[in-house]
Amino acid sequence: MFFTYLRRELAGRRRQTAIIAVGMALAIALVMIVNSVSAGVRDAQAAVLESVYGVGTDLTVSQASGPPEGGEEGGPGVRFEFGTEDGETTDDGTTLSNSRLTVDRGTSTFDASVLDTVEAVDGVSAASATLSLTNVTFDGELPEPPTDQSSGDQAAAGDGTMPAPGEGGGGGFGGGAFDVTSVTVTGVDPAAEAIGPLSAVELADGRGLDSGDTGEYVVVLDAEYATTEGVAVGDTIDLGGTEFEVVGTVTSTSADAATASNAYIPLDVAQELSGMDGQISDISVQAASASDIPAVKADLEEALPDQTVSTQEDLAASVSGSLGSASSLISSLGLWLSVAVLAAAFLIAILFTIQGVTRRTREFGTLKAIGWSNRRITGQVAGESLVQGLIGGAAGLALGFIGIAVINAISPSLATTSSSAMAAGPGGEGGMAGGFGGGPMAAAQETTEVVLNAPVTLGVVALAVGLAVVGGLLAGAIGGWRASKLRPAEALRSVA
Amino acid sequence: MYTLENVTKTYRQKERTIHALKDVSLTIPTGQLVAIQGPTGGGKSTLLQMLGALDRPTSGRISLGEADLSGMPDAKLGRIRATEIGFVFQGFNLIPTLTAQENVETALEPLGVPAEERRRRATEALVSVGLGDRAHHVPSELSGGQQQRVAIARALVKEPDVLLADEPTGNLDEQTRDEIMALLEGLHRDRGLTLVIVTHDSAVARRAERRLHLKHGTVTERA
Structure with missing residues (x-):
C-alpha cells in the first residue's frame, strides 16, 4: 500500500514532483561541480607542492629571508670574478666563460645540524635536508676595453670583477655579446629517496642518486632540461666550474606539474661548490601519521625558534597565480553559491511539501478517520518527499557528471606561481646580449602551467545522494509533522 | 451500544464560545438504524464526530x-x-489518485492485513456494492453514486460494528439516493450494523427506525 500510494501520488502530482526535483537537481549538480573543481584545485596545488617538496612531505622547515646585504653570498646577485688568466684575448676582445653555483636569491640557509634536531622530535618518521642553488654561467665576448684613463686601471689590466646583473652595469663600454644563463640545482641527500624532491620524480633514463654518490661529482637532470641542452646520460655538464657526470634523467611523477629543479647533485658536493659548508636551505619532514602533524609542527616550532615550520596547508597558501585565484574563488564564491542554491532548493521542497499537505487536508483527515495513525501518515509524506528528493538527486547526479565532464573536456590551464623560496618548476634560462645593466637574473618566483582536472570521486557521488536524502527527509519531516498535527475532526470540518 | 451521558461540546471561535452540544444524554442500542436531523449549525456533525x-x-x-x-x-x-x-461522508472523501480497489484497501491498511488478503477483501466489498467491474477506475472516472458506493465499500470492508454516515445522499440525485439508501438498509439488515445517518432529507430520515432532532445543541426524539 505504501509504495502504491506513493507511486500514485507522485504520478498524479507530476508538476509538483518536477519542480521539487528540478530544484534539487540544480542544487546538487552545482554542489557536485564546486566540490569536484575544488578537489581538482587541491590536487593541482598538491601536485605543485609535491614537485617542490616531494611526495609524502607533511611539513617543511626553512628560514625566512632576511634583508639582502651587499657583498653577502646569495645577497643582491652573483659576482663574476675573472683573473688575468681567465679568458682568451684577441684583437677583437676577450672571450670569457665562468659559472658559479650560489644560493637562490631570496633563500636563506641555516646550519645542517638542525636536521638532527628535527629527527629527534617525537612523531617525525623521516626528514631530509636540501640546499637550493642556482648555477649562473657567464659566457661571451667582451670588446677590447678603451685605453684612455677614464676607463680605469682594472679594465686596462684585464683583471677585475664583473658586477652582478642585479647591481646594474659597470658602465663605460659596450658592444660585446654574451649570455648569462641560470640553472636551478638542488643539493639532496643521495640516500633519501622516500622524502624530499627526488620522491616526486621518476627515472626517465640512467639511474638516480644513491648513498654511494656522496662526495661524487654526479648529477641527475630533469629530462626536459636535458633534452633542451642536448645532454644525455654519460655526458658531462659544468656546474660551478666543475665537470659533473650525468648519471640519470628524471621526470615529474605528476602529469600536472614539472620537476622542482633542473639538476640534482649530492648535498655535500652542493655545499662544497657553493661555499655553503654545513648549510642547508630546507628540510622536508614526514610525520608518523596525519593526526600527528599539528603536534609535530608545534614541537618543531618550539625546538627551532629561528626557523619557519610550514604544513601543506601553509604551503598551499604560497601557491598564487590563477590557480590561487581559482582556489579562493571556489572556496568563497563557489561555496556560498552552493550553500545558497542548496538552501533555496531545500526551501522550495519544504514549501511545496507543506502546500501539498495543506491541499490534502481532507485526504489526511479521511485517512485518520478510517484509523491511519499519525506515524503512518507522516511516513507516507516523508516517503513521497524522499523519493522526490532522490529523483532530484539522480537528475542532479547526471547533470553534475555532465558539468564535470565539460570541465574536464575543456581542461582549463591555470598558471601557478610559488612565492616560497623554492620556486616551482625548473628554472628558465636567462639570456642577455649587449651591455650590462639588466634586471634580476635568477627569478625567485617561477610560473608553471597546471591543467585543472575535476575528479569524480565516490565522495562526490555520496555527497549528491546524501544531499538528496537529507533534502527529501527534511521536507518530508516538516510536511509529515504538519500532517500529523491535523486533528481529524477539524480536517473533515474544514471541507464540510 | 452507544451511551452518551451529559455530553457537552464547546468551541472557541474568535471572541465567541459556540455550544455545539448541550448536555446531551442518549443511548443507541446495537443494530439500530438512527437518523439525525436538524438545521445547519445545530450540532449534527459534531455529534457524529x-x-x-x-x-x-x-x-x-x-x-x-x-x-x-x-x-x-x-x-x-x-x-x-x-x-x-x-x-461515509457527503463528499465521498475518496483519495483521487487511487483506484476504487486501492481506496477500499486503505481501510485495511491500519489493521495490518496482508496484501493478498487485502486485495481479496476489497474486491469482495466492491462486488457487494455492485462495483465489481469498476475496481480499477479512479474516482474521477466514476459517477457520484458509484463514488459513494466505493466509500460504503471502504467503510464496510473492515466489518465494523457501527456505520456513521454524514449526509450520504446529499450530493446525489433522487434515484441514486434511493439506491444508496437501499444498499445501506440492506447492509444494516444483513450484518446487524448500528447505522447512524445525519441527513437533511426527510425521505431518508423516514426510512430509519429512530429519528433524533438536534437543534441548538439539544437532542429531541421524534416519532
Whole structure:
C-alpha cells in the first residue's frame, strides 16, 4: 500500500514532483561541480607542492629571508670574478666563460645540524635536508676595453670583477655579446629517496642518486632540461666550474606539474661548490601519521625558534597565480553559491511539501478517520518527499557528471606561481646580449602551467545522494509533522 | 451500544464560545438504524464526530460498548476507528489518485492485513456494492453514486460494528439516493450494523427506525 500510494501520488502530482526535483537537481549538480573543481584545485596545488617538496612531505622547515646585504653570498646577485688568466684575448676582445653555483636569491640557509634536531622530535618518521642553488654561467665576448684613463686601471689590466646583473652595469663600454644563463640545482641527500624532491620524480633514463654518490661529482637532470641542452646520460655538464657526470634523467611523477629543479647533485658536493659548508636551505619532514602533524609542527616550532615550520596547508597558501585565484574563488564564491542554491532548493521542497499537505487536508483527515495513525501518515509524506528528493538527486547526479565532464573536456590551464623560496618548476634560462645593466637574473618566483582536472570521486557521488536524502527527509519531516498535527475532526470540518 | 451521558461540546471561535452540544444524554442500542436531523449549525456533525471517536466532548461521557471514548488517548481512539467504526461522508472523501480497489484497501491498511488478503477483501466489498467491474477506475472516472458506493465499500470492508454516515445522499440525485439508501438498509439488515445517518432529507430520515432532532445543541426524539 505504501509504495502504491506513493507511486500514485507522485504520478498524479507530476508538476509538483518536477519542480521539487528540478530544484534539487540544480542544487546538487552545482554542489557536485564546486566540490569536484575544488578537489581538482587541491590536487593541482598538491601536485605543485609535491614537485617542490616531494611526495609524502607533511611539513617543511626553512628560514625566512632576511634583508639582502651587499657583498653577502646569495645577497643582491652573483659576482663574476675573472683573473688575468681567465679568458682568451684577441684583437677583437676577450672571450670569457665562468659559472658559479650560489644560493637562490631570496633563500636563506641555516646550519645542517638542525636536521638532527628535527629527527629527534617525537612523531617525525623521516626528514631530509636540501640546499637550493642556482648555477649562473657567464659566457661571451667582451670588446677590447678603451685605453684612455677614464676607463680605469682594472679594465686596462684585464683583471677585475664583473658586477652582478642585479647591481646594474659597470658602465663605460659596450658592444660585446654574451649570455648569462641560470640553472636551478638542488643539493639532496643521495640516500633519501622516500622524502624530499627526488620522491616526486621518476627515472626517465640512467639511474638516480644513491648513498654511494656522496662526495661524487654526479648529477641527475630533469629530462626536459636535458633534452633542451642536448645532454644525455654519460655526458658531462659544468656546474660551478666543475665537470659533473650525468648519471640519470628524471621526470615529474605528476602529469600536472614539472620537476622542482633542473639538476640534482649530492648535498655535500652542493655545499662544497657553493661555499655553503654545513648549510642547508630546507628540510622536508614526514610525520608518523596525519593526526600527528599539528603536534609535530608545534614541537618543531618550539625546538627551532629561528626557523619557519610550514604544513601543506601553509604551503598551499604560497601557491598564487590563477590557480590561487581559482582556489579562493571556489572556496568563497563557489561555496556560498552552493550553500545558497542548496538552501533555496531545500526551501522550495519544504514549501511545496507543506502546500501539498495543506491541499490534502481532507485526504489526511479521511485517512485518520478510517484509523491511519499519525506515524503512518507522516511516513507516507516523508516517503513521497524522499523519493522526490532522490529523483532530484539522480537528475542532479547526471547533470553534475555532465558539468564535470565539460570541465574536464575543456581542461582549463591555470598558471601557478610559488612565492616560497623554492620556486616551482625548473628554472628558465636567462639570456642577455649587449651591455650590462639588466634586471634580476635568477627569478625567485617561477610560473608553471597546471591543467585543472575535476575528479569524480565516490565522495562526490555520496555527497549528491546524501544531499538528496537529507533534502527529501527534511521536507518530508516538516510536511509529515504538519500532517500529523491535523486533528481529524477539524480536517473533515474544514471541507464540510 | 452507544451511551452518551451529559455530553457537552464547546468551541472557541474568535471572541465567541459556540455550544455545539448541550448536555446531551442518549443511548443507541446495537443494530439500530438512527437518523439525525436538524438545521445547519445545530450540532449534527459534531455529534457524529463524537460518536465516531474523531473528537472528545468538553464534558460528559461517551462510551461504545465498554470503551470510554471521552477519556481515551488519540492512539486508542485511532484503533477504535480502525476496527469498529466505518464512515461515509457527503463528499465521498475518496483519495483521487487511487483506484476504487486501492481506496477500499486503505481501510485495511491500519489493521495490518496482508496484501493478498487485502486485495481479496476489497474486491469482495466492491462486488457487494455492485462495483465489481469498476475496481480499477479512479474516482474521477466514476459517477457520484458509484463514488459513494466505493466509500460504503471502504467503510464496510473492515466489518465494523457501527456505520456513521454524514449526509450520504446529499450530493446525489433522487434515484441514486434511493439506491444508496437501499444498499445501506440492506447492509444494516444483513450484518446487524448500528447505522447512524445525519441527513437533511426527510425521505431518508423516514426510512430509519429512530429519528433524533438536534437543534441548538439539544437532542429531541421524534416519532
